[in-house]
Amino acid sequence: MKEEGKKFEQSLAVINAVRERMAERIIGQNSLVDGIITAWIAGGHVLLEGVPGLAKTLAVKTFAELSGLTFKRIQFTPDLLPADLIGTLVYEGSSGGFSVRKGPVFANLVLADEINRAPAKVQSALLEAMAEGQVTIGESSHILPRPFFVLATQNPIEQEGTYPLPEAELDRFLLKLQVPYPTLAEEARIVTASASGALQNASDAKKTRVDPVFAPEALYSIRKDADSVRCDESIVQYIVSLVAATRPSPEGRKERKVRDDYQKYISFGASPRASIALHSCAKIRALFEGRDFVLPEDVKAVAPAVLRHRLVLSYEAGSDGLSSDDIVARILSLVSIP
Incomplete structure (x- = not known):
């Protein structure tokens, strides 16, 4: 077999391992899983849209654990401020100066839950992070960790108390994934697995972490294969x-x-x-x-x-x-x- 084929085999082994391990927690939703993996390899961000209860948050958390990336979840609300997202300057009485307190956006993988519930100025702060890979706190710019990957969720059925994302920010998402209802057969499997305790929900998954299936460095090897x-x-x-x-x-x-x-x-x-x-x-x-x-x-x-x-x-x-x-x-x- 050609050397190129061997490289592809290694990349496919990693991709299939992620698929298989995610399937242990998430029944169905194969297009969701493949979409997340695609964006991760491409270095883009993902917007997930679907009604509550379709395992969007669980899928993101599980992928973060499998990838070995540092992970932060931000619940977007109408009273959220940009400082709650990117961080702020804190006065230090002992030194008489200001120090930087970094916000939760300083992580490899950021889950922006219900992103359309935050006002425009918070969405703009996230836009800089997504577009430039950095944020501005005070008068200084701070580089975000590499790789930097945003997965945002939004509920399509609620309009009251939401702030539609502007087109400029939507364009920053590489993919928008529609998360559908499971099929009848998949939903039957979900009910059976949940009743037997074999299927974890988001809170259980937090208690029982899964081991990473690859080192973060593997991302660059897979990207090299994709580029070829x-x-x-x-x-x-x-x-x-x-x-x-x-x-x-x-x-x-x-x-x-x-x-x-x-x-x-x-x-x-x-x-x-x-x-x-x-x-x-x-x-x-x-x-x-x-x-x-x-x-x-x-x-x-x-x-x-x-x-x-x-x-x-x-x-x-x-x-x-x-x-x-x-x-x-x-x-x-x-x-x-x-």
Whole structure:
């Protein structure tokens, strides 16, 4: 076997080990687990959206333990202040000066629970951390630990007392993962396992930690393998065409005849950051499949999670009952596959 194949085997062994260990606590939700692993390898952040009780927090905590990363959970509330997130200056009476007291954002993995419950100034503080990998306390900037990984959750069914995330911050998330209800078979397994005590909830998981399955240094080896996956120029053009098709502008109207039927549903489309994210995530999915080259199917598989939070839909979309996923599915069906 080629040396490259051996490297891929090592990376896949780590990825599959994480999948298997997470499955010991979380039944189903395979797309959630794979999405978290994908973003972790790509070095991006994740927004998790789903109703309460679908194991979002448990999945994040379990991944933090398996990865060996330092972990902090922040419960976002309307009265939260930026200092509660990033830290503040504290006056020291003995020295007559100020010292820095770092906040919980100084961790490798940060769980921002119910992020849309915090006001704009707190969300802006997190935006700097996500975008720049640093925070400003007083007049000084402080570098955050590396790697730095934010997983934020939000509840889609509650609107009162929430502050919708601005588009600028949504664009900083590499992926937005929809956490669905389990299937009937999966829910039956959850009930049975919970009744027998075999399934842990979030509080039990805190008492019984799992051992890391790999050292944090393994991340850089897996990233190197993902970077070595080949992406043909035709696939790059396909990615760019998909993203351009989301834009209600002259630059995105090269395939006008197939665009006009959904054009009215989009107010603002995705930026080049979406193209970069599609390219990176498609290569990682190819790695998941044990391939050293990207197929159009890889791009199509990751497109919904990459694009759904980057589209600003028009009033017509809401009145016709269409979601971002519906529009992305339409675009995927219309843009020519290389």
